[in-house]
Amino acid sequence: MHTIVLATQKGGSGKSTLAIGLALAARQAGFSVRLIETDPQGTLSNWQRRRNDAEPVVEPIYHAADIEPRLKMLAESGLQLAIIDxxxxxxxxxxxxxxxxxxxxxPSRPAVADIEATTSTLSVARAWKRPFSFVLNQTPIRGQRIDNAADTLAEEAALDLTEVVARPLIVMRNDHQDSLAVGLGVSEFAPNAKSTEEIRGLWRWIANRLDLSATATNLLIDEVMSTADVVLHATDALAQDKAASLAS
Known part of the structure; x- marks a missing residue:
């Protein structure tokens, strides 16, 4: 199992919306997903109550001591991806x-205050030697501010820009909030929109970063083999029925 955490000091950066969007994109790519909520504000839980589909499950965990054993149990159950908001x-x-x-x-909006607020989160990730990436979120469609923000984040992390800033950038679009309001992910709410294209692109970037392509391939192979077995059994049954009919 792989665990992705969305974290930053500043509120309003879009962590919950990104967590939901990525969870749905991962599910549509064939992965089993659990959303874990450590924020007592309950944005994910409220979203799930508005939702008609039971998946992905949202699991509130508010105590630090409960996180490690729960992740271990989920991994042992065969879950492939946990996303923590x-x-x-x-x-x-x-x-x-x-x-x-x-x-x-x-996540960070392309503004000085938001970028400065990422420092403490970055320090924790570095202290525990955990891989990290910034996600420029709620960006304008175009403008110099985006490039300046990306450069500043790279300087802050002292790493190559291609490693430290996830792609694509997530543009501020109404689809994200509109889908949240009705209990959907953006890829369900507007499957052919630019907003969905960006979220799916971000998921592919993450999957490549975590080397999850092999897992997705295995799932596809399993699905094809399962379908082939069904077809084979159906063909055998038809052949047997036909033989019985001729014999009678």
Missing amino acids: TAAGLSAATTAAIRHSDLCLI
Whole structure:
């Protein structure tokens, strides 16, 4: 199982919306997903109550000591992906989530205050030697501010820009909030829109970063083999019926 954590000091960065969007994109790519909510504000739980589909399950975990054993149980159950949405600021639960993550995503709007607020989260990821990437979220469609923000984040992390800033950038679009309001992911709400294209692109970037392509391939192979077995059994049954009919 792989664990992705969305964390940052500043509120309003879009962690919950990104967590939901990525969970649905991963499910549509063939992965089993659990959303874990450590934010008492309950954005994910509220979203699930508005939702008609039971999947993905949203599981609230508010105590830091519960995170590691729960992730272990989920991994042993065969779950492939856990996505953890954390509260704004730093807490024991957020630190524990980052500590046990395979990738810490740090969302930030392309504004100085938001970029400065990522420092404490970055420090925790580095302290536990966890992989991390910034996600430039709620960006304008175009403008110099985006490039400046990306460059600043790369300087802050002292790493190559291609490694530290996830792609594509997520543009501020109404689809994200509109889908949240009706209990959907953006890829369900507007499957052919630019917003969905960006979220799916971000999921593919993450999957490549975590080397999840092999898992997706195995799932596809299993699905094809299962379908082939069904067809084979159906063909055998028809042949037997035909033989019985001729014999009679």
